[in-house]
Amino acid sequence: MEPLTTEQKIIKAASKLFTQKGYAATKTREIAEEADINLALLNYYFGSKERLYKEVVKNNLGMLLEVMIPILSDEKVSLKEKVVTIAENYTQLLLEHEELPIFILNEWTVNEDLFVDITRDARLFAKPVIEKQLKENGMEVSVDDFIANLLSLIMFSFVAKPLIVSSGLVEEGEFANFVNRRKEKIWEWMTKINQ
Amino acid sequence: MEPLTTEQKIIKAASKLFTQKGYAATKTREIAEEADINLALLNYYFGSKERLYKEVVKNNLGMLLEVMIPILSDEKVSLKEKVVTIAENYTQLLLEHEELPIFILNEWTVNEDLFVDITRDARLFAKPVIEKQLKENGMEVSVDDFIANLLSLIMFSFVAKPLIVSSGLVEEGEFANFVNRRKEKIWEWMTKINQ
DNA sequence: CCATGGATTAAACAAATGATTAAATCATTT
DNA sequence: AAATGATTTAATCATTTGTTTAATCCATGG
Numbered sequence: 001m002e003p004l005t006t007e008q009k010i011i012k013a014a015s016k017l018f019t020q021k022g023y024a025a026t027k028t029r030e031i032a033e034e035a036d037i038n039l040a041l042l043n044y045y046f047g048s049k050e051r052l053y054k055e056v057v058k059n060n061l062g063m064l065l066e067v068m069i070p071i072l073s074d075e076k077v078s079l080k081e082k083v084v085t086i087a088e089n090y091t092q093l094l095l096e097h098e099e100l101p102i103f104i105l106n107e108w109t110v111n112e113d114l115f116v117d118i119t120r121d122a123r124l125f126a127k128p129v130i131e132k133q134l135k136e137n138g139m140e141v142s143v144d145d146f147i148a149n150l151l152s153l154i155m156f157s158f159v160a161k162p163l164i165v166s167s168g169l170v171e172e173g174e175f176a177n178f179v180n181r182r183k184e185k186i187w188e189w190m191t192k193i194n195q
Numbered sequence: 196m197e198p199l200t201t202e203q204k205i206i207k208a209a210s211k212l213f214t215q216k217g218y219a220a221t222k223t224r225e226i227a228e229e230a231d232i233n234l235a236l237l238n239y240y241f242g243s244k245e246r247l248y249k250e251v252v253k254n255n256l257g258m259l260l261e262v263m264i265p266i267l268s269d270e271k272v273s274l275k276e277k278v279v280t281i282a283e284n285y286t287q288l289l290l291e292h293e294e295l296p297i298f299i300l301n302e303w304t305v306n307e308d309l310f311v312d313i314t315r316d317a318r319l320f321a322k323p324v325i326e327k328q329l330k331e332n333g334m335e336v337s338v339d340d341f342i343a344n345l346l347s348l349i350m351f352s353f354v355a356k357p358l359i360v361s362s363g364l365v366e367e368g369e370f371a372n373f374v375n376r377r378k379e380k381i382w383e384w385m386t387k388i389n390q
Numbered sequence: 391c392c393a394t395g396g397a398t399t400a401a402a403c404a405a406a407t408g409a410t411t412a413a414a415t416c417a418t419t420t
Numbered sequence: 421a422a423a424t425g426a427t428t429t430a431a432t433c434a435t436t437t438g439t440t441t442a443a444t445c446c447a448t449g450g
Binding site for chain 4: 027029039043049
Binding site for chain 1: 216217218219220294297299300301303304338339340342343344347348350351352354355356357358359363364365373377387388
């Protein structure tokens with residue numbers, strides 16, 4: 001594979017550190033060292049730490065929304081397929097990027113404006129489609145609760161991984177199995193909850 | 196009521212800022228200003244920013260565990276009572292301290308050692324009791340999944356509040372109603388899931 | 391072959407930040 | 421009221437941190 005351009009090396013290093021440690025705890029010199037570039041190049045390419053950060057947030061949030069929005073708002077995909085596909089895709093994506101949920105949720109709290117336009121599509125397109133499909137499936141739950149329950153059941157294990165692992169509920173090496181087992185049951189759980 | 200001592204004023208201000216913005220983003224001068232005390236007093240009473248931080252983490256984590264451990268490990272409390280009481284207490288506590296879940300989970304990821312002894316009791320006492328009660332209730336779920344599902348259904352709304360609100364699923368002013376409605380259904384959901 | 395312009399580097403700067411100091415003040419005891 | 425110890429203050433220190441500058445490298449086109 002091609003060697004990374006300087007710009008790509010910086011984004012990659014910044015993404016790793018920002019998602020792991022947050023904005024304030026990540027120092028520009030650390031990013032430069034991780035990316036193996038001179039400190040000044042960071043400002044040369046991205047202008048400032050803040051602009052680099054926004055780039056990283058945009059990339060990572062995009063990655064999460066790409067998984068969800070097209071599936072949820074597609075009328076041709078059944079509700080079950082949606083739940084199964086989203087559970088599958090998210091579980092896989094989050095296993096590869098375990099730090100993502102907390103990073104995004106944290107960021108969403110601090111920096112709300114940044115997210116408004118990025119998530120406009122979800123608001124606009126997905127809600128009416130889901131509403132219709134819930135009725136067709138005889139589910140009496142609101143769209144709000146449906147999506148909250150779905151995300152809750154998929155993502156919470158990742159958000160609370162440190163709690164789950166260090167409290168001894170699940171061994172570190174068993175975590176992937178744990179979430180993969182849960183993933184399989186999510187449609188079953190959703191139907192039971194919203195019988 | 197008594198006026199706060201200098202020490203209490205510092206803890207209060209530090210707790211507010213640390214939980215809102217995290218360790219690195221919170222500056223000692225901010226804490227001093229928020230507490231309306233001189234900067235040097237912070238080091239006079241707590242030695243350093245780090246020691247003050249650990250004090251804050253200990254207080255806040257303690258607050259969360261106090262709600263859970265005594266209830267979970269009490270053999271005289273039925274499983275339903277446990278779920279209902281924990282859902283009730285957590286929802287109320289978290290509505291008053293909405294920033295707590297993300298702060299604790301974040302902290303748990305970064306600073307795992309700090310939590311090991313604080314959570315020892317939970318590991319030791321709660322697990323066998325719950326195991327027994329699950330059997331008695333004919334629930335075939337593992338203790339792991341049971342607690343993960345319980346916490347998941349209660350806490351996720353708070354963790355994902357920014358996502359839920361800014362995506363338009365729930366209005367800001369309706370959030371308390373939203374979690375209170377969910378709270379009432381948690382035992383029902385838990386029994387359905389683990390029928 | 392070298393001149394041009396982007397890419398890269400080392401060094402420096404200014405502001406921010408955690409911590410310390412020494413003096414001043416306050417409260418309590420003698 | 422004098423003495424003592426605890427508390428508070430303003431000033432300062434040393435380091436870190438984000439950013440900038442000026443010099444140098446290096447590939448490309450004339």
